[in-house]
Amino acid sequence: MKQDIKDLISAALTALVSRGQLDAPELPEPMLERTRDTAHGDFATNVAMVLAKLTRAKPRDLAQRLVEALPSSSLVTRVEIAGPGFINFFLADDAYRAEIPRILAAGHEFGRSRIGAGQRVQVEFVSANPTGPLHVGHGRGAAYGAVVADLLAAVGFNVHREYYVNDAGRQMDILCTSVWLRYLELCGEDLRFPSNGYRGDYVWDIAATLHREHGDAYRHPTEEVFAGVPEDAASADERDEEGNPLPDAPGGDKETHIDGLIAAAKHLLGDNRYRYVFELGLNTILDDIRDDLSGFGVEYQEWYSERSLTESGAVNKAIERLRAGGHLYELNGALWFRSTAFGDEKDRVVVRDNGQTTYFASDIAYHMDKLERGFDRVIDIWGADHHGYIPRVKAALQALGDDADRLDVLLVQFAILYRDGVKVPMSTRAGEFVTLRELRHEVGNDAARFFYVMRRCEQHLDFDLDLAKSESSDNPVYYVQYAHARVCSVLRQAAEKGMAVDPSPGVTNLERLVEDHEQALLRSLTRYPEVVETAALKAEPHQLTQYLRELANDFHTYYNAHQFLVEDAVLRDARIKLILAARQALRNGLGLLGVSAPENM
RNA sequence: GCCCUCGUAGCUCAGUUGGAUAGAGCGAUCGCCUCCUAAGCGGUAGGUCACAGGUUCAAUUCCUGUCGAGGGCACCA
Numbered sequence: 001m002k003q004d005i006k007d008l009i010s011a012a013l014t015a016l017v018s019r020g021q022l023d024a025p026e027l028p029e030p031m032l033e034r035t036r037d038t039a040h041g042d043f044a045t046n047v048a049m050v051l052a053k054l055t056r057a058k059p060r061d062l063a064q065r066l067v068e069a070l071p072s073s074s075l076v077t078r079v080e081i082a083g084p085g086f087i088n089f090f091l092a093d094d095a096y097r098a099e100i101p102r103i104l105a106a107g108h109e110f111g112r113s114r115i116g117a118g119q120r121v122q123v124e125f126v127s128a129n130p131t132g133p134l135h136v137g138h139g140r141g142a143a144y145g146a147v148v149a150d151l152l153a154a155v156g157f158n159v160h161r162e163y164y165v166n167d168a169g170r171q172m173d174i175l176c177t178s179v180w181l182r183y184l185e186l187c188g189e190d191l192r193f194p195s196n197g198y199r200g201d202y203v204w205d206i207a208a209t210l211h212r213e214h215g216d217a218y219r220h221p222t223e224e225v226f227a228g229v230p231e232d233a234a235s236a237d238e239r240d241e242e243g244n245p246l247p248d249a250p251g252g253d254k255e256t257h258i259d260g261l262i263a264a265a266k267h268l269l270g271d272n273r274y275r276y277v278f279e280l281g282l283n284t285i286l287d288d289i290r291d292d293l294s295g296f297g298v299e300y301q302e303w304y305s306e307r308s309l310t311e312s313g314a315v316n317k318a319i320e321r322l323r324a325g326g327h328l329y330e331l332n333g334a335l336w337f338r339s340t341a342f343g344d345e346k347d348r349v350v351v352r353d354n355g356q357t358t359y360f361a362s363d364i365a366y367h368m369d370k371l372e373r374g375f376d377r378v379i380d381i382w383g384a385d386h387h388g389y390i391p392r393v394k395a396a397l398q399a400l401g402d403d404a405d406r407l408d409v410l411l412v413q414f415a416i417l418y419r420d421g422v423k424v425p426m427s428t429r430a431g432e433f434v435t436l437r438e439l440r441h442e443v444g445n446d447a448a449r450f451f452y453v454m455r456r457c458e459q460h461l462d463f464d465l466d467l468a469k470s471e472s473s474d475n476p477v478y479y480v481q482y483a484h485a486r487v488c489s490v491l492r493q494a495a496e497k498g499m500a501v502d503p504s505p506g507v508t509n510l511e512r513l514v515e516d517h518e519q520a521l522l523r524s525l526t527r528y529p530e531v532v533e534t535a536a537l538k539a540e541p542h543q544l545t546q547y548l549r550e551l552a553n554d555f556h557t558y559y560n561a562h563q564f565l566v567e568d569a570v571l572r573d574a575r576i577k578l579i580l581a582a583r584q585a586l587r588n589g590l591g592l593l594g595v596s597a598p599e600n601m
Numbered sequence: 602g603c604c605c606u607c608g609u610a611g612c613u614c615a616g617u618u619g620g621a622u623a624g625a626g627c628g629a630u631c632g633c634c635u636c637c638u639a640a641g642c643g644g645u646a647g648g649u650c651a652c653a654g655g656u657u658c659a660a661u662u663c664c665u666g667u668c669g670a671g672g673g674c675a676c677c678a
Contacts, residue, residue: 036620036622059658084620170678335676479626482638482640546616561643563637
């Protein structure tokens with residue numbers, strides 16, 4: 001519908017040029033907007049004002065010429081020039097009504113398009129370290145990423161969803177060691193658990209599996225394990241009055257302590273047994289993450305292993321390419337990447353003085369690989385705490401001669417839970433966090449998905465648990481779902497009353513839809529494809545949630561003002577066609593959000 | 602100290618990629634079921650778009666500065 005009007009404007013512009021009435025170097029893409037106020041018609045364009053600037057003509061004169069050159073169309077009843085030079089289009093009621101059969105015929109395809117033209121887009125999201133279950137912060141990234149991916153797919157992009165598995169590095173060693181220490185406790189060893197270890201219950205569970213399957217085979221005496229290990233800092237169990245962890249104790253250091261324990265674990269267990277515990281921890285947690293995301297309706301095409309980058313030589317290849325380009329130098333025994341040459345604030349280490357490559361080195365290789373896989377566009381969705389990381393990744397891509405503009409990093413702010421108006425505290429290391437699974441069980445998938453994407457991603461999200469659970473109009477999820485269920489209910493009522501409902505898209509008698517509420521609902525309905533398009537291109541799912549509330553509101557208002565199941569069969573049929581179209585838009589929109597559209601509530 | 606994001610109604614937030622008289626929801630308040638689910642609908646009140654400059658036909662939107670909030674500044678991942 002919008003495109004039809006755009007075409008009219010383009011036609012008028014080319015007509016003016018060919019008649020010599022317009023002297024512009026190049027024609028702008030006509031900017032057409034929905035009007036805020038129906039007094040200004042249905043659509044408005046500002047081309048006359050934009051062109052006036054380029055051609056030094058008076059905007060209203062130009063607008064006048066443009067209006068005269070517009071081809072006639074049955075869609076438009078009236079065109080007027082307003083304000084400084086807006087051209088307002090008033091659409092025929094029939095133009096709106098004609099959308100009903102189109103919507104019904106399109107069915108679940110309504111709102112989908114091909115503007116992405118099959119371009120390949122990779123969306124990488126969540127990618128949480130497999131050191132513990134997903135918590136509610138990851139949940140927001142999961143919901144946001146999944147909806148952005150689905151939106152892009154809906155408008156014709158070829159989308160590849162990926163999870164980057166950080167299955168290497170020190171954090172995983174800490175997890176492995178934490179599991180082993182818990183296992184030793186299960187064997188009957190008495191030890192002081194490191195303050196920097198992972199303390200969650202899931203660590204006990206993995207340790208219990210190890211103990212159940214292998215008995216004491218991995219056991220070593222506590223004295224042997226802790227021999228020569230530097231002092232720990234204060235325990236994480238010890239808190240000050242405000243509940244914050246105490247600072248490092250004098251003479252103790254939690255980092256050197258845990259590193260000492262990791263070394264002890266590797267030494268005492270030997271390669272094979274250490275590897276076994278490591279894999280047990282990794283796989284148990286990864287399975288849990290997969291299961292959780294799958295239960296949340298989030299599926300991936302690929303789980304990409306960080307370790308595979310090292311093993312395949314990709315990391316070394318990336319470093320060699322940087323070296324060949326003259327972007328590396330040695331300092332204090334480490335190998336540095338001169339990222340400042342590409343706008344980063346300081347240079348970064350890629351190989352440590354102990355010979356190990358850094359996480360950053362893996363990430364360079366990973367992003368190089370992403371671009372080499374031929375994606376037209378790569379989208380990374382990160383937690384906002386990683387924002388400082390963007391310049392160095394882009395710097396690396398530039399240094400490698402890749403097009404850094406193909407990479408977009410979208411940052412998602414944290415979600416803060418509120419229960420009874422009080423903030424729910426969270427700390428990963430201390431094992432005090434609400435998991436995504438707990439949240440899903442508490443409020444349900446539908447409310448979780450909807451609430452997570454309700455706000456712009458760079459906005460902090462206050463997640464009100466009580467509101468998400470409330471079954472009332474205060475709760476936006478129920479409000480939208482209820483509109484859908486109400487349409488279904490009307491149809492059930494019709495059946496009970498023996499009123500036949502014509503299931504075909506049918507085009508008859510729509511002219512009977514003359515009420516203001518019907519026009520308002522129709523106007524909203526025709527906006528749906530435009531909303532999906534901008535929500536997808538701008539990666540802003542909240543536009544869709546916002547829209548669905550408005551659409552639901554238009555429906556509820558109509559429902560209250562008019563009876564659908566009237567005696568007049570012709571009018572009844574027209575009204576049912578309209579609310580069926582509304583149901584289709586509600587269902588499709590909820591579907592894109594990963595929220596169910598219930599038949600009754 | 603430097604960097605990023607944010608600052609819009611009492612609260613939580615939109616604002617269609619610079620447009621016309623800045624909008625929802627909640628809360629407050631006044632109404633609406635003999636009627637397809639009241640899990641709903643309507644009315645009223647509520648604003649110096651943090652502040653000061655700048656860019657232009659036009660700024661809540663873009664730029665600069667100030668103030669305030671949150672986050673980030675590792676040879677961790």
